[in-house]
Amino acid sequence: MIDRVLRLYPAGYRSAYGEEIADVHREMTSGLPRAARLRADADLAGHALRVRLRLDSASPGGRFFALVAPFALAVAAVGDGLVLTRWYAGLVRSPAPAWLQLTHTDALWGLHQLFAALVCVGAVVALSGRWVPGVAVAACGLLGEAVQGTLAPEVTDGSLLAPAMALLTLASVLACPVDRRPGRELSAVAGTVAAVGWFPVVALEAGAFGVTTDYGAWPVLVLAAAAATVALRRRSSGVRETGAAAVAALPLVTGASTWAPDDPWPFVGLLLVLPLAGALTAGVRAVRRRR
Secondary structure, three states: OHHHHHOOOOHHHHHHHHHHHHHHHHHHHOOOOHHHHHHHHHHHHHHHHHHHHOOOOOOHHHHHHHHHHHHHHHHHHHHHHHHHHHHHHHHHHOOOOHHHHHHOOOHHHHHHHHHHHHHHHHHHHHHOOOHHHHHHHHHHHHHHHHHHHHHOHHHOOOOOHHHHHHHHHHHHHHOOOHHHOOOHHHHHHHHHHHHHHHHHHHHHHOOOOOOOOOOOHHHHHHHHHHHHHHHHHHOOOOHHHHHHHHHHHHHHHHHHOOOOOOOOHHHHHHHHHHHHHHHHHHHHHHHHHHO
């Protein structure tokens, strides 16, 4: 089994470290039950694929997606939090009793709410410090949204854009290397992005907020501010942080294009938010270095 797993590594990596990896793996799995050995083999196969795809912790791609993953979860939580909030607001405002509305809810629409709830709960759990179980729950919700959006696109926006973005978010989160999972500080920043990006819509639905969020501008602005904050705290140029925020923001930006297809300016404006935030971050860093 170990020989077949080693073939997953690139040839150069395998020739340099293959024998050592095999010896360590055999020593670690010696005497373990079959189930434990299979888990160890799966972990090794996952590491081999990460090395082949250049998404291991030592590669630039792995470090990049370690930054993308918490922001992608936060954006997913914002999007699905809005789905749940608007559903609940409609439930409360309707003159019909809540129990009657729930019993007459369409099955596909009910599944959509369930998947949205899984994503939100998973994001909260992951960003609260329990990354693995949280990501597992959120992944179930994202995969369910992708499948449902493909088979029943009328539940979302009627196109394949929503399931594609769900799969992109899932891939971005799973691409985070095991030993580069977000720490407490980055998880706190991503959690703040989710909370602050979601709150104005709650106020809007309650009639206490006078600015529309239909185009998704507010969550993107919050994400841009968070990326700039992380870059300035790390004293970096902001290129990696802005790029990570741009990947995480794709579901919000592409979703904005479906709100007003005849008016491109909101979409163009959203495209400019993150580059402008990156340029501002680089400018602030240059001023600091001169001082």
